[in-house]
Amino acid sequence: MNSKKFLLPISLLIVFTACDSPVSSGTISQPVYADSETPTSFKNVKDIPLPEGYSAAAHDKGSFGNWLAQMPIKSSKTVYLYDGRPKANQSAQFAVLDIPVGDRDLQQCADAVMRLRASYLYDTKQYDAIEFTDNENGKYKFTTPFTNSHFDKYLQRVFGMCGTASLAKQMNAIDAKALKAGDVWIRGGFPGHAVIVVRTATN
Numbered sequence: 001m002n003s004k005k006f007l008l009p010i011s012l013l014i015v016f017t018a019c020d021s022p023v024s025s026g027t028i029s030q031p032v033y034a035d036s037e038t039p040t041s042f043k044n045v046k047d048i049p050l051p052e053g054y055s056a057a058a059h060d061k062g063s064f065g066n067w068l069a070q071m072p073i074k075s076s077k078t079v080y081l082y083d084g085r086p087k088a089n090q091s092a093q094f095a096v097l098d099i100p101v102g103d104r105d106l107q108q109c110a111d112a113v114m115r116l117r118a119s120y121l122y123d124t125k126q127y128d129a130i131e132f133t134d135n136e137n138g139k140y141k142f143t144t145p146f147t148n149s150h151f152d153k154y155l156q157r158v159f160g161m162c163g164t165a166s167l168a169k170q171m172n173a174i175d176a177k178a179l180k181a182g183d184v185w186i187r188g189g190f191p192g193h194a195v196i197v198v199r200t201a202t203n
Contacts, residue, residue: 042073042095045198054201057180065181067120068198072098082107097198100152106159110167110194113184115155118142122151132158135166164192 042048046069050056059066074096079087082101099115101107107115114132121130122142130142140161142154168188179197186194 044073045069045071045097047073048095048199050201053203055203057200057202059181062124063182064117064120065200067123068116068181071116071198074098081105102152102156102159104156106156108159108163110162110164110186110192111155111159113186113194113196114158114162114167116196117182118151118155118158122146130154132162133166133170134161135163135169163190164188164194165190167194168192 046056056069057065059069077093077096078090079093079096080101081087082103082105099112099119118130118132121127125146127142127146132140134140138161140154140158142151144150164186165188168186171184171186174183180200181197183197184194185197186192
């Protein structure tokens with residue numbers, strides 16, 4: 001996966017940047033929403049309103065950023081674990097993407113990033129581009145049959161073998177001021193952390 005584009009563990013992250021103002025490393029501006037604008041009114045990522053004076057960044061048709069903008073949002077912002085139990089801290093998320101989490105305790109931050117990227121490539125039938133590398137440079141390439149069940153089994157294997165340390169090696173560094181949907185904040189390590197940008201805007 002030779003791409004810089006592509007944590008949403010289950011929570012939704014939106015990054016707003018201004019073209020005429022500097023972006024400090026690690027600093028994310030959070031929009032302010034009216035109390036009535038609850039996540040239950042949002043059907044997908046692009047439905048989330050922007051702060052006054054901001055415009056959503058445009059995406060090419062068929063791009064990863066455009067695909068992320070169409071991602072469905074759950075009607076409830078409650079985050080559940082793989083076994084159906086609610087996560088202990090329910091104050092960290094604004095909205096929840098409607099994506100699979102599996103039935104094993106495997107999908108963490110880097111895994112959610114890999115799921116989103118791989119799902120985009122799967123949905124757009126770019127099967128040959130679905131490949132991840134573990135920390136020892138072992139490669140995990142998605143192969144036939146190109147079915148949903150085989151894809152899910154493939155991801156479970158990737159989640160068990162790859163993580164932030166290996167994912168960071170597959171990505172290219174960019175200037176934080178150039179962030180766009182699909183890019184990732186990542187710190188590889190044991191543990192590390194990863195956060196994917198699903199929407200950007202400018203003023």
